[in-house]
Amino acid sequence: MGESFGDSARIAIADLTGARPENVVLGASRAALFDDLAHALYRRLRLGQQVVLSRVDDPANLAPWKHAADLYGARVRWAEPDLSSGVLPAWQFTNLVEPETSVVAVSAANRYVGAVTDVRAIADCVRAKSRALLVVDVDSFAPYRLVDVEQMGADVLALDVASLGGPNVGALVFKEDATRRAVFRSEHGVGVGGVAEGLLGGVAEAVDHLARLDDSARGTRRSRLKAGLPRAAEHLNMLASHLVEGLQSLGTVHVLGVDGDGDVLEEFSAVDRVPRVSFLVDGVPAGVVVQRLLANGVVAGVVAPGQSQLLERMGVFEEHPAASSDSPLDQAGAVAVGFAPHNTVHDVEQLVRVVASVK
DSSP states (O other): OHHHHHHHHHHHHHHHHTOOGGGEEEESOHHHHHHHHHHHTGGGGBTTOEEEEETTSOGGGTHHHHHHHHHHBOEEEEEOOOTTTOOOOGGGHHHHOOTTEEEEEEESBOTTTOBBOOHHHHHHHHHHHOOOEEEEEOTTTTTTSOOOHHHHTOSEEEEEGGGGTOOSOEEEEESOHHHHHHHOOSGGGGSOTTOOHHHHHHHHHHHHHHHTSSTTOOSSHHHHHHHHHHHHHHHHHHHHHHHHHHHHHHSSEEETTSOSSSOHHHHHHTSOBOSEEEEEETTBOHHHHHHHHHHTTOOOEEEOTTSOHHHHHTTHHHHSOOOSSOOGGGOOSEEEEEOOTTOOHHHHHHHHHHHHHOO
């Protein structure tokens, strides 16, 4: 039974990403799998070689590469975001990637401001200048957009199934079987090490949930994902824009990822984004805002220092430094909101009303 759960989980992740089931590696989390991957690639991370990382990425896709580079001697170069929008410009990879570049790691979308990365353009830069392995974190992208490992041009994708509403299971997805076998030479690499068998049964259900978003869709699970995800994204992007418009009207809120010099909604909508919004309320710690939202039935979170280099670069933690007490109400940083298909316009309006009431 445990083996069949593992098989069904790999097939589901393959359907989600346009890959083959045998090229899906499961683990306890994407952070753990990134760590395994970074150390398995030690030959690519030796002295004289180079890793390109991005400051829009989560710590899960940064810490393992930085640690492995320090351990084995590779040099780290950084791709910088546009601080006004949160976008990671693809053009800079033409200068960052060199023949000695062995790994390039980027995120397909930023978790907190939603800005989508042009992964295909980055892949084209990488292929033109090196034989580097392109590793793409799709954890904040996959719940909202169709993932296609071939179209992205990535060599490896990574995600946590929990981001889809499923169990705490991570997945690495390899485009090519030869790459997977070269990285994970033992049978453990294609197993389910560190994952409780009972959790694997929920992986397929999480993907099936996305495939059922369009009741009229027919055909294979992959076909239904292609039909349903764009329709869901349209609805969720509308909610995100409605939220930004409502927060802008309050006059005391700064939405991250817009510079605020013009029409905030217009600036927000001008950038390709997944429906993630983060904001600051003038003079009010993020912990106070989140606690008030939770008390009124609205789920949000605090982006604290150390959780986002992008927000750090934006100056969020300089203006709102770490709190001196352990009280949740003193939590500093930004308020982060993500949307799911069940959310409605009423949810957005409730959020705006609660934020307006915070003093």
